[in-house]
Amino acid sequence: MQLFSIFGNPVAHSRSPLMHNSVFKHLNYKACYTRTLLEDSTKLKETFFKLKLSGANVTVPHKEAAFRACDEVRGFAKKIGVVNTLINENGKLIGYNTDADGFLFAIGEFKNIKNILIIGAGGTAKALAIRFLEENINVSVLNRSTKRLAYFKKFGCKTSSWDDFKIASYDLVVNTTSAGLEDNSLPAPKELLEEILNNTRYAADAIYGKVTPFLQLASKHKLTYKDGADMLLGQGVLANKLFTNNTLKTEQIKLYMRKSFEL
Numbered sequence: 001m002q003l004f005s006i007f008g009n010p011v012a013h014s015r016s017p018l019m020h021n022s023v024f025k026h027l028n029y030k031a032c033y034t035r036t037l038l039e040d041s042t043k044l045k046e047t048f049f050k051l052k053l054s055g056a057n058v059t060v061p062h063k064e065a066a067f068r069a070c071d072e073v074r075g076f077a078k079k080i081g082v083v084n085t086l087i088n089e090n091g092k093l094i095g096y097n098t099d100a101d102g103f104l105f106a107i108g109e110f111k112n113i114k115n116i117l118i119i120g121a122g123g124t125a126k127a128l129a130i131r132f133l134e135e136n137i138n139v140s141v142l143n144r145s146t147k148r149l150a151y152f153k154k155f156g157c158k159t160s161s162w163d164d165f166k167i168a169s170y171d172l173v174v175n176t177t178s179a180g181l182e183d184n185s186l187p188a189p190k191e192l193l194e195e196i197l198n199n200t201r202y203a204a205d206a207i208y209g210k211v212t213p214f215l216q217l218a219s220k221h222k223l224t225y226k227d228g229a230d231m232l233l234g235q236g237v238l239a240n241k242l243f244t245n246n247t248l249k250t251e252q253i254k255l256y257m258r259k260s261f262e263l
Helices: 017-024 039-048 064-070 076-080 099-107 123-132 191-195 213-220 229-243 250-259
Strands: 002-008 030-037 056-059 087-088 092-096 115-119 140-145 158-161 174-175 203-207 222-224
Touching: 002 017, 002 039, 017 030, 017 229, 017 250, 039 064, 039 092, 056 123, 056 158, 064 076, 064 123, 076 092, 076 099, 087 229, 099 123, 099 229, 115 123, 140 250, 174 250, 191 213, 203 213, 213 222, 229 250
Parallel strands: 002 030, 002 056, 115 140, 115 174, 140 158, 174 203, 203 222
Antiparallel strands: 056 087, 087 092
């Protein structure tokens, strides 16, 4: 029996156990998936091996720490310095990133996306920004302070803090912060968000399972919006293929993960 988990803080809200366990149960794959509350990022690798995990997902605020903890990083994660999926490969910690492709899957129904504004500058924002750039989409990043924006500048993103932000026209605005996850906070001052939402066509939030205050505001502006459920599904399918070493069919993984959202 293989054991998998998700590391995060907070983590009690995570649907990942339901998703992956649904796949394991219906496809008779001998594995179990649980949650691990991790308060100290520096203990990630130690905790992973102490729990004798075969693999794990990583959510806020540990994705960049997960990158540093790996013995080897592969694929897109190597380019961006952010890991959300871990594999135990013969006692070595191998890191991947499935967030970005999961998000592209999620916004597939949004058409003619050429200009995107990302709110936040953490691990999820990094993954999305670089993936969008690969798709030749213009990316702007808005964060509370300028401290974490240097990363995005070097890849060619337009960056702003709340203090020096100048409004432009966007096709999609994405909240990647944890604002609204456990409270009613917004990812930026309301006046600023009102102006932004007046100048965009779509809105999306990486948070799932609730209509966040950010999405409530988008709804008031009569925007088409999505929460992070489809992003979670998209990245979850890719992670599950890594967990099971590509032994399960993608369409079957997707089918039983979708079923878990009915629970």
